[in-house]
Amino acid sequence: MIDGNTLLFGIVGDPVGHSLSPLMHNANIESLGLNYAYVPFHVKKENIQNLISGAKALNIQGLNVTIPHKIEVIKYLDEIDSLAENIGAVNTIKFTDGIAKGYNTDAIGAMTALKEKTDIKNKNVLVLGAGGASRAISYALCEEDVNSITILNRHINKAEALADDISSKTDYTVSYDLQSNSNKYLKDTDIIINTTPNGMYPHVDDKPLIYAQEMNSDMAVFDIVYTPLETGILKEAKKIGATRISGIKMFLYQGVESFKIWTGIDANSKVMEDVILKASGIDDIGEF
Ligand SMILES: NC(=O)c1ccc[n+]([C@@H]2O[C@H](COP(=O)([O-])OP(=O)(O)OC[C@H]3O[C@@H](n4cnc5c(N)ncnc54)[C@H](OP(=O)(O)O)[C@@H]3O)[C@@H](O)[C@H]2O)c1
Known part of the structure; x- marks a missing residue:
């Protein structure tokens, strides 16, 4: 349950309503009994610049970034991991003491x-x-x-x-x-x-x-x-x-890795996988 001490994570994109990330991350958070919440933020291109300062002001702990902002967001970050820099795209941001650092967990x-x-x-x-x-x-x-x-x-x-x-x-x-x-x-x-x-x-x-x-x-x-x-x-x-x-495993593991970057905690990948399979209408993942 959200209370005065809940720490906030989320995903920014345009559109963002189709994303399975909120479902996947909140299932993980609940299974680990953590006082965190993960929410979708529908952010338009013209607001990307304000996004990072806004997230810092709100003490948001971490964000995923999805289409179409993965490249544009880079210029507003304070630091970038070397792999993400080479790739030229960021899908994960960690906020630490007012510093926003970008990663690519895809x-x-x-x-x-x-x-x-x-x-x-x-x-x-x-x-x-x-x-x-x-x-x-x-x-x-x-x-x-x-x-x-x-x-x-x-x-x-x-x-x-x-x-x-x-x-x-x-x-x-x-x-x-x-x-x-x-x-x-x-x-x-x-x-x-x-x-x-x-x-x-x-x-x-x-x-x-x-x-x-x-x-x-x-x-x-x-x-x-x-x-x-x-x-x-x-x-x-x-x-x-x-x-x-x-590819469903790639989606799963990018989420697992983002969570580890933000919190240092190993995610409950089984719970995350179950919830995305269910949301995708897949009863049995079979050999995958
Ligand atoms: N599993 C995951 O977690 C995950 C993560 C990211 C992306 N994806 C999926 O990966 C796919 C690509 O994403 P992206 O961001 O790389 O897209 P993108 O930047 O638009 O690149 C698409 C690439 O595929 C080629 N292409 C497009 N349609 C094609 C077709 N019908 N036949 C052959 N080649 C085709 C394009 O060729 P041209 O250059 O010739 O146009 C281009 O090289 C999407 O389906 C996306 O949903 C999955």
């Missing part, structure tokens, strides 16, 4: 989801897509000692810009190509990560970007889209017996 959430199911050290990774999520994941892969990273996109200029940016800031030389040339890379690929919205509800009948016959059973296939839980590319991966990873 990247960490994706790595946790991946490493839960497969070893990633020295692996060859094919990343489909070159947008914001690809950027976060591709940078995070550079911190994981993978062997190689190749970014494929339907517009090659975007893949080239991202690959060049990462190559200039890290020890990796990231390759890039057109999505339509995926066949050239699949023989040597250990892990496929789909970061495009291909197959996302309501476009569930989109042709998958990679088919079963182009995969092999030793591969791991990670789709960061989780509506539906079993996307087209994951159906293809099942046909060949490849390891499959759902």
